[in-house]
Amino acid sequence: MPMNKPEPLSATVSVPVVEPLDAADQALVDGVLARQLRPLAKTITLTESLREDHKARAQKVLEALLPHTGGAMRVGISGVPGVGKSTFIEALGLHLIEQGLRVAVLAVDPSSSVTGGSILGDKTRMELLSQNPAAFIRPSPSACSLGGVAEKTRETLLVCEAAGFDVIIVETVGVGQSETAVAGMTDIFCLLQLPNAGDDLQAIKKGIMEIADLIVINKADIDPAAAMRAKSQIKTALHMLRPASPNWTVPVLTLSALKKDGVTEFWDTVMDYRKALTASGELASKRRHQALAWMWEMIDSELRSRFRSHPQVKQELPGLAQAVEAGEVTPSAAARRLLGHL
Secondary structure, eight states: OOOOOOOOOOTTSOOOOOOOOOHHHHHHHHHHHTTOHHHHHHHHHHHHOOOHHHHHHHHHHHHHHGGGOOOSEEEEEEOOTTSOHHHHHHHHHHHHHHTTOOEEEEEEEOOOTTTOOOOOOHHHHTHHHHTOTTEEEEEEEOTTOGGGOOTTHHHHHHHHHHTTOSEEEEEOOOOSGGGHHHHTTOSEEEEEEOTTSOOHHHHHHTSGGGGOSEEEEOOTTTOHHHHHHHHHHHHHHHTTSOOSOTTOOOOEEEOBTTTTBTHHHHHHHHHHHHHHHHHHTHHHHHHHHHHHHHHHHHHHHHHHHHHHHOHHHHHHHHHHHHHHHTTSSOHHHHHHHHHTTO
16 A cells, blocks of 8 residues: 655745756666666665765666655664564565565664674575565665664665565664664654563663654563563553654564564554554654655755865864864864854
8 A cells, every 4th residue: 555645845846957867877767667676776886875976876866766656664673682673574574475565674784883894694684585586685884874774774765665665674773762763764663672671761761762653572482471571561661751643552562573473463563553644644744754854964964074075174174173182172162163164
């Protein structure tokens, strides 16, 4: 079932004219729309490139694909390392494929703060799903970006939607409060928890509870009593938080991804969420707000990039940074001086 798309722009809004695509880029667009994996992968690689000419090409391709996006259910999955995210996503993906759906998984691996490298092992952890022709798994390094989400994950999500995937799952690093990044690009944000993970107040202090639309206690088969205890504690904790949506009460489910127990109930709950928020118009509104927030994030990112590449800033920054470290100049004074060059 297609998602509600944003309302059309007003006729008074001036929309930038997009240059026509060359043959190579048109071939990428045609290949993505034809659901061909090779053009899909090449297009995603193009959007992830840091080269300026590639960025310009990627923007044209994305503009051409944009009218074909918006039809997928966007699901964010987060949880601490070891909670079983990959096992759960594989079980969920295989279940959805059995229902006749096509599934894309955007799995973000943590990048090394030293080398910038990443293991990118999700295809190994999701062996059965990665071999299924109805699935597409794209691992990418987080590149130390905020929220455990690769900087270009949003673009990748749009490309996958244009390729006709029905469900797009974004698996995040699971780093805590900055997980708001994935909640800001998905329709439903699901938090995986472990039994015996701590008391309810600790769960609240993590902050991530406040943005969760659905909470799952995974590995419930290991200790069913502990899983039920954790479920009760989390439900109590949720009563102390203000609901994120007036149209949805956050459910807490128990599940065993390894044994595939509870996967059907999980997806039924996701569909209930979609139905409730679509009927109220909240889901369409949520996507519009996400698109606007994305624009401002891109503006902030581009301004930071232009600031650092400014000739006078590049010339003065090393000296001012040393002066700030030595306590000779206040950080605010140094910042004002550097910003003055813009």
